[in-house]
Amino acid sequence: GQQVMQIPQYQHVQEGEDFTTYCNSSTTLSNIQWYKQRPGGHPVFLIQLVKSGEVKKQKRLTFQFGEAKKNSSLHITATQTTDVGTYFCMNSGTYKYIFGTGTRLKVLA
Amino acid sequence: SQTIHQWPATLVQPVGSPLSLECTVEGTSNPNLYWYRQAAGRGLQLLFYSVGIGQISSEVPQNLSASRPQDRQFILSSKKLLLSDSGFYLCAWSGQGTDTQYFGPGTRLTVL
Numbered sequence: 001g002q003q004v005m006q007i008p009q010y011q012h013v014q015e016g017e018d019f020t021t022y023c024n025s026s027t028t029l030s031n032i033q034w035y036k037q038r039p040g041g042h043p044v045f046l047i048q049l050v051k052s053g054e055v056k057k058q059k060r061l062t063f064q065f066g067e068a069k070k071n072s073s074l075h076i077t078a079t080q081t082t083d084v085g086t087y088f089c090m091n092s093g094t095y096k097y098i099f100g101t102g103t104r105l106k107v108l109a
Numbered sequence: 110s111q112t113i114h115q116w117p118a119t120l121v122q123p124v125g126s127p128l129s130l131e132c133t134v135e136g137t138s139n140p141n142l143y144w145y146r147q148a149a150g151r152g153l154q155l156l157f158y159s160v161g162i163g164q165i166s167s168e169v170p171q172n173l174s175a176s177r178p179q180d181r182q183f184i185l186s187s188k189k190l191l192l193s194d195s196g197f198y199l200c201a202w203s204g205q206g207t208d209t210q211y212f213g214p215g216t217r218l219t220v221l
């Protein structure tokens with residue numbers, strides 16, 4: 001079946017450094033969504049990407065969808081302590097939602 | 110605005126005991142409803158989804174079952190819990206024709 005892997009699994013950064021997580025699928029993705037889960041909390045929707053090569057920005061966050069629609073990335077510029085959490089990608093477009101393995105981000109003040 | 114409730118927040122149950130987790134959604138009609146499980150430090154696994162009352166689709170065979178007795182109520186059950194059932198159970202909803210998942214606060218289940 002379809003697998004959605006994220007790298008890295010963990011990332012520790014100093015506050016102010018940039019951070020990137022990559023999402024790779026074994027099959028073509030219909031659409032992709034990104035979620036953030038704070039420690040002890042529940043996932044919260046961040047954004048959805050639909051088109052091949054699409055780039056969207058939310059303040060310090062930049063999301064990209066690969067040209068072949070098999071990968072995506074989330075880049076955070078100048079991380080802050082509030083960025084701490086686990087970031088998940090998820091394929092969307094069908095009811096068979098598959099979440100990526102997640103990247104856990106720690107930001108050191 | 111829409112809100113989603115789950116209870117209980119935490120639960121400790123012995124192996125072999127039954128389970129019933131409840132999820133309700135307010136402020137929307139005919140939502141799609143989902144149950145996910147998250148093992149400690151791991152990703153989310155879709156267990157069940159429902160597009161309407163009485164309509165349940167199972168994604169993973171296991172000793173869990175789901176029911177949707179009312180439009181905005183989704184229940185996760187088990188007749189006999191296993192140790193491997195421990196985890197963080199999350200209910201979510203989405204609007205008809207949309208994929209965005211809105212998650213409830215979750216139930217942390219520990220099976221001893």
